[in-house]
Amino acid sequence: MLINSENTICLKIAQESKGVVLVKNLYLSCDPYMCIPMKEFNISQGLLSSYTLGSPLTGYGVAKVVDSTYPNLKKGDLVWGTTGWEEYSLIANPASLFKIEHTDVPLSYYTGVLGVPGICAYFGFYEVCNPKPGERVYVSAASGAIGQLVGQFAKLMGSYVVGSAGSEEKVHLLKNKFGFDEAFNYKEEKDLAKALERYFPDGIDIYFENVGGKMLDAVMVNMRLRGRIAVCGMVSQYNLNQHEGVKNLMCLIEKTHPNGSKFLQTLLPYVKEGKITYVEDIAQGLESAPAALVGLFSGRNVGKQVVMVARD
Amino acid sequence: MLINSENTICLKIAQESKGVVLVKNLYLSCDPYMCIPMKEFNISQGLLSSYTLGSPLTGYGVAKVVDSTYPNLKKGDLVWGTTGWEEYSLIANPASLFKIEHTDVPLSYYTGVLGVPGICAYFGFYEVCNPKPGERVYVSAASGAIGQLVGQFAKLMGSYVVGSAGSEEKVHLLKNKFGFDEAFNYKEEKDLAKALERYFPDGIDIYFENVGGKMLDAVMVNMRLRGRIAVCGMVSQYNLNQHEGVKNLMCLIEKTHPNGSKFLQTLLPYVKEGKITYVEDIAQGLESAPAALVGLFSGRNVGKQVVMVARD
Numbered sequence: 001m002l003i004n005s006e007n008t009i010c011l012k013i014a015q016e017s018k019g020v021v022l023v024k025n026l027y028l029s030c031d032p033y034m035c036i037p038m039k040e041f042n043i044s045q046g047l048l049s050s051y052t053l054g055s056p057l058t059g060y061g062v063a064k065v066v067d068s069t070y071p072n073l074k075k076g077d078l079v080w081g082t083t084g085w086e087e088y089s090l091i092a093n094p095a096s097l098f099k100i101e102h103t104d105v106p107l108s109y110y111t112g113v114l115g116v117p118g119i120c121a122y123f124g125f126y127e128v129c130n131p132k133p134g135e136r137v138y139v140s141a142a143s144g145a146i147g148q149l150v151g152q153f154a155k156l157m158g159s160y161v162v163g164s165a166g167s168e169e170k171v172h173l174l175k176n177k178f179g180f181d182e183a184f185n186y187k188e189e190k191d192l193a194k195a196l197e198r199y200f201p202d203g204i205d206i207y208f209e210n211v212g213g214k215m216l217d218a219v220m221v222n223m224r225l226r227g228r229i230a231v232c233g234m235v236s237q238y239n240l241n242q243h244e245g246v247k248n249l250m251c252l253i254e255k256t257h258p259n260g261s262k263f264l265q266t267l268l269p270y271v272k273e274g275k276i277t278y279v280e281d282i283a284q285g286l287e288s289a290p291a292a293l294v295g296l297f298s299g300r301n302v303g304k305q306v307v308m309v310a311r312d
Numbered sequence: 313m314l315i316n317s318e319n320t321i322c323l324k325i326a327q328e329s330k331g332v333v334l335v336k337n338l339y340l341s342c343d344p345y346m347c348i349p350m351k352e353f354n355i356s357q358g359l360l361s362s363y364t365l366g367s368p369l370t371g372y373g374v375a376k377v378v379d380s381t382y383p384n385l386k387k388g389d390l391v392w393g394t395t396g397w398e399e400y401s402l403i404a405n406p407a408s409l410f411k412i413e414h415t416d417v418p419l420s421y422y423t424g425v426l427g428v429p430g431i432c433a434y435f436g437f438y439e440v441c442n443p444k445p446g447e448r449v450y451v452s453a454a455s456g457a458i459g460q461l462v463g464q465f466a467k468l469m470g471s472y473v474v475g476s477a478g479s480e481e482k483v484h485l486l487k488n489k490f491g492f493d494e495a496f497n498y499k500e501e502k503d504l505a506k507a508l509e510r511y512f513p514d515g516i517d518i519y520f521e522n523v524g525g526k527m528l529d530a531v532m533v534n535m536r537l538r539g540r541i542a543v544c545g546m547v548s549q550y551n552l553n554q555h556e557g558v559k560n561l562m563c564l565i566e567k568t569h570p571n572g573s574k575f576l577q578t579l580l581p582y583v584k585e586g587k588i589t590y591v592e593d594i595a596q597g598l599e600s601a602p603a604a605l606v607g608l609f610s611g612r613n614v615g616k617q618v619v620m621v622a623r624d
Contacts, residue, residue, distance in 0.1 A: 026624065028598075030605045030617035036566075057605075064624065085601055087621060105583055106592075112616040113590045118579050123570035143591070145616035152588050166611040173614065177589055212561065231564040238562075239609055245557010249524065250550075252543040254348075258435035267430050271417055276464050277489055278425045279455070280418075286340075289397055293342045293369075297551055299478040302485065304424040304457035305342035309399060312338065312376065 011088060013067045021070050021094040023063035025083055029111035031145075032235040034059055057085040062100070062110045070094040078103060080110035112145045121149035124230035129206045133158040136200055138219065140186075141210035143170040146232060148178050150208045155179050159206075162199045164215075192218035203227070212237045213244040220248035223255050279303030323400060325379045333382050333406040335375035337395055341423035343457075344547040346371055369397040374412070374422045382406040390415060392422035424457045433461035436542035441518045445470040448512055450531065452498075453522035455482040458544060460490050462520045467491050471518075474511045476527075504530035515539070524549045525556040532560035535567050591615030 013022050034057065037050045051057055061083040065073050073079065073094060081097035083089045091097060100110055112118065124146075125131060137154040139147045142163025151174065154161040162182040163174045174183035182199050189195040196204065196218055203224035209216060212234025219229070237243045270276040281301040283292040289307040296305055325334050346369065349362045363369055373395040377385050385391065385406060393409035395401045403409060412422055424430065436458075437443060449466040451459045454475025463486065466473040474494040475486045486495035494511050501507040508516065508530055515536035521528060524546025531541070549555045582588040593613040595604040601619040608617055 025621045027594075028601060028619040028621060030595075030601070030608055030613070030619060032608050033565075034605060035609070061621075085598070087598060102580055105580070108592055108594060108618045108620070109583065109590065111618050112592060113579060113583055113588065114576065117616065119570050119575050122575035122579065127570075143615060148591060148615065149588065156587065167614075170611075170614060173591065177591065216561070231561070231568075233565060234562050235609070243559040243562065245559050246561055247555040247557050249528070249543070249558055250546050250555065253345075253545060256543075258431050258439075263431050263434035264426065267425060267434065268414055268417070271421065271425055275468065276425065276461065278421065279460060279485065279489065280420060280424060282339075282420060283342075286397070286399060289340060289342070293346060296342055296344050297347070297547070299482075301342070302479075302482060303455060303460065304429065306420045306423050307340040307342060308420070309337045309340060309373075 011066050013069050013090070017069055019070050019094065020068075021065055021073050021079075021091045021097065022067040023079065023083060023089050023091060023097075024066050025061050025063045025085075025087060025089060027062040027108045027111050028083070028085055029060040029115070031059060031116075032233060032238055035238045056089075058082055059085065060111055060116055062107050063089065063097075068094075073097065073099065078107065080115055113149060117145035118149060120232050121146045121153065124208060124232045125150050125153045125206075128230040129208065129228045131157055131159065131206055135159050135205035136203070136224070137161045137206045137208070138196065138200065138204045139163045139180075139208045139210070140215050141165065141233070141235060142180065142183065143173050143178070144210060147208070147210055148174075151178050151180050154206075155181075186215065193221055196222040206230075208232060209234070211235050213246070216246050217248045220246075220251040223251055225255050225257060227255060281305050283307045285309070323378050325381050325402070329381055331382050331406065332380075333377055333385050333391075333403045333409065334379040335391065335395060335401050335403060335409075336378050337373050337375045337397075337399060337401060339374040339420045339423050340395070340397055341372040341427070343371060343428075344545060344550055347550045368401075370394055371397065372423055372428055374419050375401065375409075380406075385409065385411065390419065392427055425461060429457035430461060432544050433458045433465065436520060436544045437462045437465045437518075440542040441520065441540045443469055443471065443518055447471050447517035448514070448536070449473045449518045449520070450508065450512065450516045451475045451492075451520045451522070452527050453477065453545070453547060454492065454495065455485050455490070456522060459520070459522055460486075463490050463492050466518075467493075498527065505533055508534040518542075520544060521546070523547050525558070528558050529560045532558075532563040535563055537567050537569060539567060593617050595619045597621070 062080045063083050065075055065077040068074055078100040079097040137159045139150050141147045142151055143165045151161050151163050161180050163180045164184050164186045165171055166187050171183045171185050174180040204222050205224050205227050207219045207229045209229055209231045210233040213236040281303045286309050292305050292307050295301055374392045375395050377387055377389040380386055390412040391409040449471045451462050453459045454463055455477045463473050463475050473492050475492045476496050476498045477483055478499050483495045483497050486492040512534055516534050517536050517539050519531045519541045521541055521543045522545040525548040593615045598621050604617050604619050607613055
């Protein structure tokens, strides 16, 4: 830091600091995940390292480079990426900053539609959900940064899209600004599974998950065969000391039908050539069948349990 | 039914019954899912319709055609598919039967490695898990019909494979017959997450899920970034009136990093052309940042919450 002749402060990087960037922060992104590193212990085990007490929070933001000893960025560049919740930040790891090339859009958009929420919405919807035109799409936290984008992507594909949010104002926004076909206030619903059944009488093809907990359980029983769920966020859970248990995960099994067309041409040679060993536990006679079936649940069988009724 | 001159019974389909098949059942498959249709109410909502009281169970089996009015099958054909737990079954929906073309393997294998368990193992491992050589694979219920196959598929790919089972005999089988690198008896472990950490100090790339409940929770915290879980079965849950809640699903979010390379070339034009509407909620000044962040959890914000620290 230098104080020049006009008594203004001139921020500069110390000459010996190589590969760092000093930025003036313009926009900071508020994201629900940020409460996770506030906990002393978080289950992510280091992927989201905890904040340091007494230091500014870190998060995504848009900033302007004030000084740089990092070759890829220079004074005056606009960037988005990980920065501090403070007026100026010294970025020791500038590889986490992305240079903004297009400035003919609001710069704050690089904390949203053109930043991480945009990436999550795009990747989650187009790649994880693999949507097909005409499918039935449900989005929770639908007026949030990510939800509003997913709903609009789905409409661009010609899907039927329903969103949920937590106030009448947001429900109005979903229907009248973002073009969702239907929207509801989840706080007004006593039975979330019934609410979903009302909007999806034939079930949900794609669920874009932003909230977790009870909503996920309600969605599970309403999913269609071969449905897809992109798990993007679980905002209802982040501030709980004990996460809610999700009970209906068995629907993941019951609502998938494996496609077995190619399996036999692989497995038959494996078996014949002895590349695969296969162990069966064969009970003799139809009369042994009930006990054999029940035995599965105490693990009595060793290998695949079969009942031989007749030899030929 | 006809009684012929030697007083033996001759089973025949009534002439007016078209498109049906009468089979002699040879092998019946005992599968854990079969307890689900035994309940009056099951969450699968019709995908697994309940058994009828007083009628034989239905399930997969291997059978020989005794008589047929269905053009694709004839007397003497061997088939596998859905049949009854009885000596002879009249199959009203013979499209559910597959003709067995290869009889130079034990016929019972068509209830296992060459039947539905083989399809599930093949599809779940190769297609759902998308395995790469050298990855770290964990299989639960590993000595069962499906688990034993998945472990061997993984070894054929050069993976490190660990299996769990419920007895020392099964653990021995895993290591000495199926070639798993390691195996453990889950019943002997007080802390499943710690047990997994012992075998996977660097985490699990692929989990092939057969048991659900507490094991799934323990696996979640041990998954590696970009890991994959094939949910094939949840045998620990099938007989519970109330399913166990799985609490660590947030790991699904924390252990995925979306790939955002292509998003900007799609989203930037969408935004500029107005195809996508984007709503922000911009708080003014760094001093407003803490309240803006906390407000996310009561849903105070409408649209993406941003803090403007400086205009430029």
